[in-house]
Amino acid sequence: MHKEATIREPLVLGHKTYHQVTEDVCKPIEGKAPKTWYILFAIAAIIGVYGIGCILYLLGTGIGTWGLNKTINWAWDITNFVWWVGIGHAGTLISAVLLLFRQKWRMAINRSAEAMTIFAVFMAGIFPLIHMGRIWVAYWVMPLPNQFGSLWPNFNSPLLWDVFAISTYLSVSLVFWYIGLIPDFSTIRDRAKKPVAKKIYSMLSFGWSGRAKQWSRFETVSLVLAGLATPLVFSVHSIVSFDFATSVIPGWHTTIFPPYFVAGAVFSGFAMVQTLMLVMRKAYNLEAYIHTKHIEYMNIVIMATGSIVGTAYITELFISWYSGVEYESYAFFNRATGPYWWAYATMMTCNVLSPQLMWFKKLRTSLSFTFVIAIVVNIGMWFERFVIITTSLHRDYLPSSWSMFYPTHIDIGIFVGTIGLFFVFFLLFTRYFPVLALNEVKTILKSSGQSYKDGTAKTPAFSIEEQHLADVKVKPSITNETIVSSVQEETKTAPVQKAVDPITDPVIDPALAKIVTSLGSTDATKKDDLKELTGLDAALEDKLNKIGILTFSQIANINPTADLGLLTAYLGNAGSQANLLAWKLEAEEKLKNDNN
Amino acid sequence: MGSNVVFYAMYNDDDVLKDGAKKLVAKGVKVSEVFSPFPIHGLDPIIGLKETRLGIMAFIYGLTGLALALIGMRYIMITDWPMNIGGKPNFSFLENMLAFVPIIFELTVLFAAHAMVITYFLVNKTIPGMPAQNPDPRTTDDRFVMELRLSENSKFSEKELEEMLMETGIVELDLKHIK
Numbered sequence: 133m134h135k136e137a138t139i140r141e142p143l144v145l146g147h148k149t150y151h152q153v154t155e156d157v158c159k160p161i162e163g164k165a166p167k168t169w170y171i172l173f174a175i176a177a178i179i180g181v182y183g184i185g186c187i188l189y190l191l192g193t194g195i196g197t198w199g200l201n202k203t204i205n206w207a208w209d210i211t212n213f214v215w216w217v218g219i220g221h222a223g224t225l226i227s228a229v230l231l232l233f234r235q236k237w238r239m240a241i242n243r244s245a246e247a248m249t250i251f252a253v254f255m256a257g258i259f260p261l262i263h264m265g266r267i268w269v270a271y272w273v274m275p276l277p278n279q280f281g282s283l284w285p286n287f288n289s290p291l292l293w294d295v296f297a298i299s300t301y302l303s304v305s306l307v308f309w310y311i312g313l314i315p316d317f318s319t320i321r322d323r324a325k326k327p328v329a330k331k332i333y334s335m336l337s338f339g340w341s342g343r344a345k346q347w348s349r350f351e352t353v354s355l356v357l358a359g360l361a362t363p364l365v366f367s368v369h370s371i372v373s374f375d376f377a378t379s380v381i382p383g384w385h386t387t388i389f390p391p392y393f394v395a396g397a398v399f400s401g402f403a404m405v406q407t408l409m410l411v412m413r414k415a416y417n418l419e420a421y422i423h424t425k426h427i428e429y430m431n432i433v434i435m436a437t438g439s440i441v442g443t444a445y446i447t448e449l450f451i452s453w454y455s456g457v458e459y460e461s462y463a464f465f466n467r468a469t470g471p472y473w474w475a476y477a478t479m480m481t482c483n484v485l486s487p488q489l490m491w492f493k494k495l496r497t498s499l500s501f502t503f504v505i506a507i508v509v510n511i512g513m514w515f516e517r518f519v520i521i522t523t524s525l526h527r528d529y530l531p532s533s534w535s536m537f538y539p540t541h542i543d544i545g546i547f548v549g550t551i552g553l554f555f556v557f558f559l560l561f562t563r564y565f566p567v568l569a570l571n572e573v574k575t576i577l578k579s580s581g582q583s584y585k586d587g588t589a590k591t592p593a594f595s596i597e598e599q600h601l602a603d604v605k606v607k608p609s610i611t612n613e614t615i616v617s618s619v620q621e622e623t624k625t626a627p628v629q630k631a632v633d634p635i636t637d638p639v640i641d642p643a644l645a646k647i648v649t650s651l652g653s654t655d656a657t658k659k660d661d662l663k664e665l666t667g668l669d670a671a672l673e674d675k676l677n678k679i680g681i682l683t684f685s686q687i688a689n690i691n692p693t694a695d696l697g698l699l700t701a702y703l704g705n706a707g708s709q710a711n712l713l714a715w716k717l718e719a720e721e722k723l724k725n726d727n728n
Numbered sequence: 729m730g731s732n733v734v735f736y737a738m739y740n741d742d743d744v745l746k747d748g749a750k751k752l753v754a755k756g757v758k759v760s761e762v763f764s765p766f767p768i769h770g771l772d773p774i775i776g777l778k779e780t781r782l783g784i785m786a787f788i789y790g791l792t793g794l795a796l797a798l799i800g801m802r803y804i805m806i807t808d809w810p811m812n813i814g815g816k817p818n819f820s821f822l823e824n825m826l827a828f829v830p831i832i833f834e835l836t837v838l839f840a841a842h843a844m845v846i847t848y849f850l851v852n853k854t855i856p857g858m859p860a861q862n863p864d865p866r867t868t869d870d871r872f873v874m875e876l877r878l879s880e881n882s883k884f885s886e887k888e889l890e891e892m893l894m895e896t897g898i899v900e901l902d903l904k905h906i907k
Contacts, residue, residue: 150765150870275804282809287801288818293830300834304841311845314854315868319765322865338849339858342867346852347767349780353848356786360841363833371830571766578743 183549482512
């Protein structure tokens with residue numbers, strides 16, 4: 133077992149057993165979907181279907197249905213493409229780069245972040261495909277033998293590099309994601325009660341049995357795939373940036389683009405992960421696995437990459453002036469002060485200023501603030517691409533060709549439609565797939581689980597002697613002797629089971645004692661009847677008294693923002709955060725009545 | 729009967745299983761398989777599993793991809809149709825190679841990743857439609873099963889093996905007779 137410094141915050145809050153992890157992750161899949169899920173799904177599906185309608189109209193009528201003109205020949209289409217590809221960077225970054233760096237906090241979020249990546253890249257792929265106009269000949273981008281003689285795609289073109297980069301990225305991410313899903317599907321398969329579900333999940337789990345050799349190969353494959361995917365992540369957005377950087381358009385012709393695009397992609401990707409995670413952890417009761425610390429880590433990534441992006445913006449401005457190239461200087465001067473100044477200002481505020489607020493610990497550990505910033509960053513990053521693409525094009529070399537871009541309802545419909553489709557996919561994923569890499573989380577439970585770090589959980593679950601006496605069952609016994617011995621063991625079971633209860637004789641943890649002292653001192657004479665609080669039974673009262681919590685005033689002093697995980701771990705299920713807070717309010721009420 | 733008995737010893741903790749395996753192996757018992765819901769780190773050397781060679785295979789597949797990409801680029805862009813850009817046709821592979829680096833890189837990764845994963849599925853026997861072979865459905869949840877075979881431990885009797893297993897902190901023992 134890998135030991136971790138106690139000073140590191142636990143990654144799994146409260147006391148979780150292996151079985152509890154399985155339960156927590158499988159519950160949303162096995163149970164009925166909540167009403168809100170159906171409502172959200174219906175909304176997403178309607179928007180998605182509208183988007184598909186717009187795409188079909190576009191394919192039937194032509195690219196002219198977009199607001200493009202002779203001067204602005206790329207606008208929302210490529211903006212949306214780059215935006216979606218950027219979002220699609222966080223998932224593989226989390227699972228690959230953080231795996232190489234052995235960051236354990238990735239395990240709670242990598243599964244859904246990867247799902248997000250894959251769906252975002254699907255959405256991104258739509259735009260270049262429909263931009264081809266004749267989508268039915270899209271396969272011409274592949275170097276296939278054809279009837280035109282030596283007609284090959286142009287491998288000198290960054291647009292073709294894009295085809296290879298994105299298809300490689302998509303397929304490798306998909307495979308990486310699925311490799312991790314297989315063992316989790318097998319868990320669901322083995323728990324499934326309904327025959328149809330069992331059948332489907334056993335197909336999906338490919339007959340995974342969890343043999344030692346399989347796990348050993350699993351780990352190697354994950355590691356090698358992470359090693360392969362890491363440069364892949366960086367290559368994809370570098371190549372996307374080449375679409376612009378290798379051209380000679382002022383404003384695009386910039387060598388800083390590859391690193392700046394990659395940082396921007398990670399920035400927007402993490403913002404989208406935050407947006408989804410903050411909702412998902414609540415909706416699926418995964419607060420113990422994805423908690424403030426995870427959100428804070430991601431906010432730090434957002435802050436770091438946001439700062440890189442900000443530095444790149446300023447460098448770009450500086451270089452445009454310093455280069456002395458008139459066209460280049462004008463392009464940037466026009467971005468900031470021309471007719472699209474508002475887009476530029478939005479981009480600057482959302483991407484440069486807002487992530488800097490994350491320097492304050494109070495802000496980056498606030499969940500609602502994070503949610504707002506995540507949305508702001510998503511908007512800002514869309515504007516970044518819009519600014520780069522449209523404002524660089526709209527001032528042609530010939531002033532008579534200067535123009536503006538006005539999106540048509542088809543432009544808007546397709547963009548909004550892809551957001552709808554993205555959520556259709558994501559909602560289906562959260563409904564039928566394990567949203568947490570449950571088998572991976574189990575591997576860090578003992579080193580990073582709160583109760584294990586505090587020492588309140590017993591590891592191993594029972595001592596060997598207890599366990600042996602407790603419930604060893606020899607199933608099909610061969611000789612009579614074993615039957616006799618197992619019967620004898622059964623008779624011993626009852627008293628031993630009691631000794632197994634880990635909390636009968638607690639040694640008070642110093643951290644726990646500290647919480648208790650923070651609640652204020654008291655002496656035994658002032659003891660209140662804590663059983664008056666709803667749901668607090670005699671056994672719990674006994675437990676509370678044992679650690680020195682005797683009065684209502686102490687319970688009223690519980691700080692709702694503090695970490696109550698320790699108390700919960702000590703009290704067991706009944707002492708959940710919700711119950712503790714309910715008791716606190718009740719105790720406050722009681723004290724108020726007493727004073728009157 | 730007797731020579732082909734399979735013991736499925738169930739544990740509820742990975743560390744207990746690992747310690748147990750260590751003790752058993754020290755006594756000369758061969759552990760033929762372990763089923764667990766997640767990878768138990770450090771178990772492989774105890775039960776005598778060799779390190780997998782998938783990494784080496786991935787490297788070879790990557791080299792294949794690299795070679796194919798180089799050959800393909802050379803044939804398509806230089807030999808078959810030297811594209812004329814600004815009056816400068818692609819006549820030399822070396823001088824034009826830089827433009828093909830992205831493609832060569834992508835194809836290397838593509839081959840290495842997918843071929844390795846296909847190999848992984850084949851050697852693991854995890855293929856759609858394969859039946860699961862874990863002895864107990866709980867081994868994908870929170871139980872750990874160690875499999876011993878009498879035929880592989882011929883120097884011990886059935887009873888000796890059972891007793892040794894009992895000392896390692898098991899929670900359940902299942903015996904299967906196979907013909």
